[in-house]
Amino acid sequence: MTTTKEAINLENQYGAHNYHPLPVVLSKGDGVFVWDPEGNRYYDFLSAYSAVNQGHCHPKIISALREQAETLTLTSRAFYNDVLGSFEKYITEYFGFDKVLPMNTGAEGVETAIKICRKWAYERKGIPENEAKIIVCTNNFHGRTTTIISFSNDPGAQRNFGPYTPGFIKVEYDSIDQLESALKEENVAGFLVEPIQGEAGVMVPDDNYMRQAKSLCEKHNALFIADEIQTGIARTGSLLAVCGNCSCEGHCERQPATYAKPDILILGKALSGGVYPVSAVLADSEVMDVIQPGQHGSTFGGNPLAAKVAIAALDVVRDEHLAQNARKLGEIFRNEMEKLKKESPLINKVRGKGLLNAVEINDSPDSSTAWDICVKLKENGLLAKPTHGNIIRFAPPLVMTEDQLLECVGIIRKTVLDFVIDK
Numbered sequence: 001m002t003t004t005k006e007a008i009n010l011e012n013q014y015g016a017h018n019y020h021p022l023p024v025v026l027s028k029g030d031g032v033f034v035w036d037p038e039g040n041r042y043y044d045f046l047s048a049y050s051a052v053n054q055g056h057c058h059p060k061i062i063s064a065l066r067e068q069a070e071t072l073t074l075t076s077r078a079f080y081n082d083v084l085g086s087f088e089k090y091i092t093e094y095f096g097f098d099k100v101l102p103m104n105t106g107a108e109g110v111e112t113a114i115k116i117c118r119k120w121a122y123e124r125k126g127i128p129e130n131e132a133k134i135i136v137c138t139n140n141f142h143g144r145t146t147t148i149i150s151f152s153n154d155p156g157a158q159r160n161f162g163p164y165t166p167g168f169i170k171v172e173y174d175s176i177d178q179l180e181s182a183l184k185e186e187n188v189a190g191f192l193v194e195p196i197q198g199e200a201g202v203m204v205p206d207d208n209y210m211r212q213a214k215s216l217c218e219k220h221n222a223l224f225i226a227d228e229i230q231t232g233i234a235r236t237g238s239l240l241a242v243c244g245n246c247s248c249e250g251h252c253e254r255q256p257a258t259y260a261k262p263d264i265l266i267l268g269k270a271l272s273g274g275v276y277p278v279s280a281v282l283a284d285s286e287v288m289d290v291i292q293p294g295q296h297g298s299t300f301g302g303n304p305l306a307a308k309v310a311i312a313a314l315d316v317v318r319d320e321h322l323a324q325n326a327r328k329l330g331e332i333f334r335n336e337m338e339k340l341k342k343e344s345p346l347i348n349k350v351r352g353k354g355l356l357n358a359v360e361i362n363d364s365p366d367s368s369t370a371w372d373i374c375v376k377l378k379e380n381g382l383l384a385k386p387t388h389g390n391i392i393r394f395a396p397p398l399v400m401t402e403d404q405l406l407e408c409v410g411i412i413r414k415t416v417l418d419f420v421i422d423k
Contacts, residue, residue, distance in 0.1 A: 050198070
């Protein structure tokens with residue numbers, strides 16, 4: 001058995017240093033728990049950045065993976081397979097769209113949406129070729145491909161990776177006025193936005209922001225593109241974060257007053273159940289039909305293994321009422337964190353929706369305080385990770401029970417109240 005120290009040394013010696021992991025090695029997962037090689041158990045409060053909404057190694061998803069893996073794993077799209085069509089019917093009906101283009105990773109999903117949007121702009125809206133612009137938000141995180149980092153304002157993601165891809169307009173997140181001004185510019189094809197900015201520190205916009213953004217896009221004939229890779233699939237207490245305050249688990253019950261239906265919806269992460277990479281881009285036919293054979297795809301996109309896993313992953317979300325559980329537990333968690341904020345000067349702000357939450361630590365983003373708190377949380381049996389220096393994101397699997405959540409609140413409370421900043 002590889003020990004914690006050996007595993008860390010191996011990664012440091014042979015792996016590219018493109019991540020800065022917390023000093024813990026995970027060797028087993030089950031539901032809301034993970035274990036290290038020495039047998040220490042931890043609550044997982046990151047959920048692989050919301051890829052494990054259904055919990056680690058969910059038996060229904062693992063069963064689907066195992067059954068399909070023993071039957072047929074990959075055909076490429078050179079041939080039909082007997083699972084993809086069923087998956088396409090299932091996911092489009094599940095989310096209320098006409099068509100889906102399956103891919104593998106979240107970044108691929110974003111790149112796919114960008115290509116569809118641009119092609120639609122030239123062939124449907126009549127924008128001159130190579131002139132289409134897509135509006136994006138400051139502090140966004142949509143992935144790390146060359147195109148995506150071209151419209152990032154994170155120096156760490158962007159510096160020394162140029163030249164950068166043109167064609168993007170940046171506006172301030174949660175600013176309807178700036179969005180409206182940008183939409184009035186020439187040759188605008190669409191608006192790409194995260195309903196909640198997770199990597200930026202769980203930044204939750206005004207309740208009306210998504211609905212108003214959708215309305216403005218309609219007014220200016222631009223596509224409203226929702227990146228729900230992290231926020232979607234029940235994480236924020238509704239099936240999609242753009243559902244507003246609707247807590248249903250199927251598109252048929254959504255309230256039009258709160259649901260800002262995207263023209264293009266990007267899904268990933270929890271679509272996999274944390275088991276096998278799968279992402280998807282959904283749109284109605286008027287948009288999706290601009291893509292023709294040979295214009296986009298991948299060898300693994302739409303493979304039968306991914307399709308079967310995704311069906312099982314979505315089944316679990318619906319059957320176990322994970323959106324409603326996330327909504328209920330999220331309210332409890334934020335209430336408890338607000339109580340802790342009154343007890344400790346360490347906590348400056350609490351924000352979130354559903355079970356996507358964050359606390360802002362009352363110290364400089366350049367300090368190590370948030371990191372040091374996460375190390376202490378690990379020592380006390382809970383795993384979380386800082387983002388943007390002084391923000392700790394808390395996002396446990398959605399299968400968590402109320403008793404488990406309250407136990408975790410106790411761990412966080414003890415850790416924060418016992419913590420002493422080492423100046």
